[in-house]
Amino acid sequence: MSNMERSENRHRETDDILARKPGTEAVTDLADRYRVVGAADRGTYANWLTPLEEHYVCHRNETLDPAAEDWTVELGGAVERDADLEMAAIREEYPTVAVAHTMECAGNGRGYFEPETGSVQWEYGAVSTAFWTGTPLRSILADHGAATDDDMWLTAVGGDRPEVDGENDRFARSIPMGKVLEDCILAYEVNGEPLPPEHGHPVRLLVPGWYGVNSVKWVTELRVTETMVHGEEWTDRDGEDYTQWQQSSYRIHPEGVDPESNATVSTFDTWDQLESAGIDHPYTFDQNVKSTIGAPEDGATVSSEDGPIAVVGVAWAGDDAVTSVEVSTDGGEDWAEAERFGPDYDCAWRLFRYDWEPAPGSYTLVSRATDERGRRQPVRIAGPTEDADDAYPWNEGGYAENACLPHAVAVTVE
Ligand SMILES: Nc1nc2c(c(=O)[nH]1)N[C@H]1C(S)=C(S)[C@@H](COP(=O)(O)O)O[C@H]1N2
Numbered sequence: 475m476s477n478m479e480r481s482e483n484r485h486r487e488t489d490d491i492l493a494r495k496p497g498t499e500a501v502t503d504l505a506d507r508y509r510v511v512g513a514a515d516r517g518t519y520a521n522w523l524t525p526l527e528e529h530y531v532c533h534r535n536e537t538l539d540p541a542a543e544d545w546t547v548e549l550g551g552a553v554e555r556d557a558d559l560e561m562a563a564i565r566e567e568y569p570t571v572a573v574a575h576t577m578e579c580a581g582n583g584r585g586y587f588e589p590e591t592g593s594v595q596w597e598y599g600a601v602s603t604a605f606w607t608g609t610p611l612r613s614i615l616a617d618h619g620a621a622t623d624d625d626m627w628l629t630a631v632g633g634d635r636p637e638v639d640g641e642n643d644r645f646a647r648s649i650p651m652g653k654v655l656e657d658c659i660l661a662y663e664v665n666g667e668p669l670p671p672e673h674g675h676p677v678r679l680l681v682p683g684w685y686g687v688n689s690v691k692w693v694t695e696l697r698v699t700e701t702m703v704h705g706e707e708w709t710d711r712d713g714e715d716y717t718q719w720q721q722s723s724y725r726i727h728p729e730g731v732d733p734e735s736n737a738t739v740s741t742f743d744t745w746d747q748l749e750s751a752g753i754d755h756p757y758t759f760d761q762n763v764k765s766t767i768g769a770p771e772d773g774a775t776v777s778s779e780d781g782p783i784a785v786v787g788v789a790w791a792g793d794d795a796v797t798s799v800e801v802s803t804d805g806g807e808d809w810a811e812a813e814r815f816g817p818d819y820d821c822a823w824r825l826f827r828y829d830w831e832p833a834p835g836s837y838t839l840v841s842r843a844t845d846e847r848g849r850r851q852p853v854r855i856a857g858p859t860e861d862a863d864d865a866y867p868w869n870e871g872g873y874a875e876n877a878c879l880p881h882a883v884a885v886t887v888e
């Protein structure tokens with residue numbers, strides 16, 4: 475198949491998804507080769523739970539829709555007993571848990587980069603919060619005598635394959651064992667419903683609080699390994715390359731850099747990697763601290779006649795806790811603390827609210843979150859060659875953006 479045919483397929487598929495998800499809109503890359511869907515309205519971010527109708531969808535290859543009865547997950551590598559796990563066994567032979575997880579594409583906010591980067595031009599719509607139901611990987615690994623020391627990795631492979639002639643990459647991600655044991659699940663339901671095909675039916679990996687790319691859909695293989703996907707064993711595994719989505723794509727680096735493949739890294743927190751001299755070109759693992767205003771909508775006209783205007787939104791920090799959210803109504807000059815409220819789960823966002831009593835006029839509202847390690851959203855995105863401490867680094871893939879000003883909303887008060 476050609477790139478043109480792939481583009482046509484993506485259009486057909488996303489049209490079908492859009493029809494079932496009325497709260498989403500299509501987002502494409504600059505070449506219109508990939509097409510995905512994200513939340514269409516800011517209003518999504520004035521609610522804690524994202525209904526599936528508004529939950530973003532992002533993947534590269536053709537959506538799979540296999541029958542659950544025919545699907546198995548091959549478990550191998552450093553385990554005492556290899557297995558082909560059937561869906562019935564995954565569901566019934568282990569404890570069932572539900573996890574609240576804020577899924578955010580590492581490319582969320584990429585559309586704000588100047589100059590623009592390639593790939594899907596997301597603005598704010600690629601972040602959603604849902605309850606995912608499934609089986610703790612910890613239970614499955616223990617049952618098969620897996621080597622689960624802290625320096626081990628679990629590699630998950632998706633069943634999807636590129637459609638375009640000459641492309642041979644497999645969608646695989648390696649997750650450090652400590653995180654796997656802590657809270658990762660094999661999920662088969664979302665918001666109480668069976669997984670829809672586009673979210674990974676019949677089973678996906680769910681890595682709570684980490685960038686969406688880690689949560690491999692349509693999981694077909696799990697392998698316990700001493701390293702991430704790295705080296706010839708993984709670059710040419712029966713003629714297919716399993717390393718691209720871990721070692722090349724989804725890493726944060728300046729223009730023109732081809733990041734070196736690593737066997738392992740010692741720090742998983744994305745922000746720590748950005749600040750660490752020990753790691754070149756961070757991997758997008760856990761999410762950077764970030765927030766978005768959900769109400770009022772950008773461009774709204776509001777009235778303060780009947781009392782204060784509620785500025786409501788969401789703030790998240792991956793697997794770290796949000797400890798402060800501030801709101802500015804003058805484009806980031808002055809800040810006031812907002813109130814955090816609602817559900818408080820480890821790897822899901824918090825709602826915030828700021829009661830605002832403005833005089834009539836035009837305003838720019840911005841929110842800014844801080845996490846438990848004291849890391850606060852930077853104000854803006856740096857230019858490609860700028861070395862700025864106070865700005866988020868421009869990077870070639872447009873990943874992990876968390877500056878607050880690009881997410882501002884303009885509001886008129888009558
Ligand atoms: N097998 C497979 N899993 C995948 C992907 C993919 O292309 N193939 N895309 C990833 C990316 S980049 C994101 S952001 C999340 C999105 O999950 P969602 O579509 O359920 O929101 O899925 C991840 N899992």
Ligand SMILES: [Mo]
Nearest residue numbers: 532579580686
């Ligand atoms: Mo993504």
